[in-house]
Amino acid sequence: MTGGTRAEAEPALGEQAIAQAVADEPGPLTTDREDGLDGGGREHPQSVAQAHIYRILTGRSFFELERHFDRYPTIRESLGLEDNLDHSSFSYSMREQFEDMETFFESYADYVRERIEAGFPNSLTEPHLVEVDAEDDSEPLPEIPEAAKDEKIRHVRAIMLEETDFDRASNVSYEAGGILTPFLEAAQEADCPANVISDNDHDFAIKTAFNAVKQRDAEGWHEEFQRVNGRVLEAATGAGMLQGDLDAYIDVTVIPYWPQTDDPAEGHRQGEPKNGTTYGFHFATLVAHDQEHDKDVAVAVEPYTQDIGPHDLVQRLLEQADEYVSIDTLRLDSGFESARILKLCRERDITPSVRLKRRGDELKGALAAMSGRFDDYEDYPVTSSEHNLTEKVRVVAEPDWNNANKSDFDAVISNSQQSLDAFTDGDEPDVLDVEDVPDILWKARRPYGTFNYEDSPKRIIRRQKQRWRVENAYAEKKTKLMARTGSRDHGVRVFLFWLSTLLYNGWMLTRKFLRDDFPDHRPKDRGAVELTTFIKKILRVDYG
Known part of the structure; x- marks a missing residue:
């Protein structure tokens, strides 16, 4: 059987029954818990939880679950997943998002199994509760010595x-x-x-x-490790990695310290209060994704201290990376929503994609007027705090399952007002007056700004989600x-x-x-x- 024929195969009837049973029997599984990733999760926690129950029932590993959902999107969608997660994200969600629910998941899988066996003939379900794929009759591959x-x-x-x-x-x-x-x-x-x-x-x-x-x-130490990491990056380049124009991601990790005193440590940075801490040591990393070899490599690191602003930080990271990689796209979180950073990307011929904070009537109105699960709005102005610099971006948006559930979003789609005039007398795009619409119409969407005017909103957002690799x-x-x-x-x-x-x-x-x-x-x-x-x-x- 060829790879193409295999990819087009229908899922086994028993597996369809399992997925449908999980979706139909959420019961106490329903959860409104946060995704644990600062709003960066791509799916509602309920859907991810259902995927884990399905994984347990079918005996799959995280890797096998990713591959299975890629092969059978109808199974994935029946569990509520709009897009597939990679295996490391499934694994991470169990460690961080559902770390206290593993035993419950196992017991609830037993409950769903009993419901399935009570409602379907054994011939439909039993083979698919324990077996993943047909056995491969070929010789097993040798282990790496x-x-x-x-x-x-x-x-x-x-x-x-x-x-x-x-x-x-x-x-x-x-x-x-x-x-x-x-x-x-x-x-x-x-x-x-x-x-x-x-x-x-x-x-x-x-x-x-x-x-x-x-x-x-x-x-x-920063200078010394830059030198040593340069040797590693040169070896990577010599091995054929980091070639061509690459996707890159910038993210910040915070390492808190205790006690939190009125005399912060040298090199600290103040951040959002979290787990009883305000001060911590912050580090920013620029990671390049080598798609050909599916490897993520840290090509630049900067200590993010109190005296460095977001623009200067991004500039330093890009200057470090220049020696080793060519960056095509740069993906950023909302902490880097800045007209100066957008201008820096434009001057370097880099296509940015940045999470936008939902503020201002124009953006809220644009989000409220969108239709479908994914939509866009062109030429939204991102303006500097000094109001002396503006960069226009295309806004693309996806469902924000942290602020809305599936029934809410179905209402958003049906209630969005689609009868706006395209332009006002001043030839400016018209948007909804946010005073006249329910907040859910704009809170239900998560917006991103980009210079990419060619790809579909769904494709842009899917690539943006690769920032999960960094996390x-x-x-x-x-x-x-x-x-x-x-x-x-x-x-x-x-x-x-x-x-x-x-x-x-x-x-x-x-x-x-x-x-x-x-x-x-x-x-x-x-x-x-x-x-x-x-x-x-x-x-x-x-x-x-």
């Missing part, structure tokens, strides 16, 4: 860690890269270095490791690649964040090297080496 993984990781470690300069005194005897081991082991355990390593494990004490880090201030990458780094510390020293914090970024890029590079050498080996459904395996091997492989 562990020795090959060790060799590639040793090579990447030499590029990354052995090149890091600690300005060692002439009388010290430890290896420069070896000083990083306490931080790597602590990252592996998601703990503080002093809690997981005894002084007898190394030829230097924990205090020695921290003193070595403190040899440089924040600016010094998932941050989750990986913060949970698995960064040692914990209570230090208020900005230099230490810059060192740890940059080290996690460097390790992430090294992991991407290792996976590319291994896949090039072993294209027909397992695993085919995920990276050639798991992140935890990469970290463990980084620690134990020989230096030479």
Whole structure:
């Protein structure tokens, strides 16, 4: 059976029955909880929850669920998903969005299973409650040899860690890269270095490791890691990655510190209150997506301190990235909604896409007048706070399931006023008077501004959602690649964040090297080496 024929196949009748049963029996599953991603989730939490119940009932992995929904969009749509999520997003939603509901999901899946078995003949349902696809009669693929993984990781470690300069005194005897081991082991355990390593494990004490880090201030570590990351990016380019015009994403991660006092730490930035914190260490990362190899690589990092504005931050990141990549599109969250940033993109021939805040009568009126699930409005003016600069963008909008449920949005579609005159006497686009319409008509849509006037609104928004890659990458780094510390020293914090970024890029590079050498080996459904395996091997492989 060819790939094309397989893609056009209808879903099994039993699987249709399972999906319909999940959709028809939401019961206590109904949830209004936030998506956990600062409004960046692409689907209503109820729909994602239903997808997880379906996953449990059909025995699929997150990767298999993504592939299954790609193959059978009717199944996905019956569960309420407008678009498919990638497997990492499904996984992330279980860790963050539904972390306290795993047991409930299992028990509720049992409840739905009983309802299905009570209502349908066993011949329709039983095979599809435990089996995913027909068995493959071909020979199993060989595994990538562990020795090959060790060799590639040793090579990447030499590029990354052995090149890091600690300005060692002439009388010290430890290896420069070896000083990083306490931080790597602590990252592996998601703990503080002093809690997981005894002084007898190394030829230097924990205090020695921290003193070595403190040899440089924040600016010094930033410059040093830029240099080392440059070596990694050059190796990536040499391996055929980062070629052509790429999509790029900018996002900010916040690492809070305690206690929150009236004397904030040097290098801090004040942010939105969250979990009892206001001050934190902020870091901005520009990630380029290598679509050909499906790899995300951090090509620029900037500490985002209180004295840097959004425009200057984006400019610095783009200047860092210039040496290594050509950026075609740049995707931004609402913190970068700025006429100056839009102008910067236009001058660099970059197509931006930025989340817009729903404020101002013109934007609200434009959203209220839209029809369908996806729609647009051209030439909306984004004006600087000084009112001396305006950049016009095309507004594209999608349903905002955080503010409306499905029945609300159906009403929005049917009630949107479509009888507006195209232009007023002044040849300006006319919009609804927001005083005359229910708030739900504009609150039900999430708007984005872009210079892209060619693609459909749905396509633009779907590509915008790739910013989830950045958020998932941050989750990986913060949970698995960064040692914990209570230090208020900005230099230490810059060192740890940059080290996690460097390790992430090294992991991407290792996976590319291994896949090039072993294209027909397992695993085919995920990276050639798991992140935890990469970290463990980084620690134990020989230096030479």
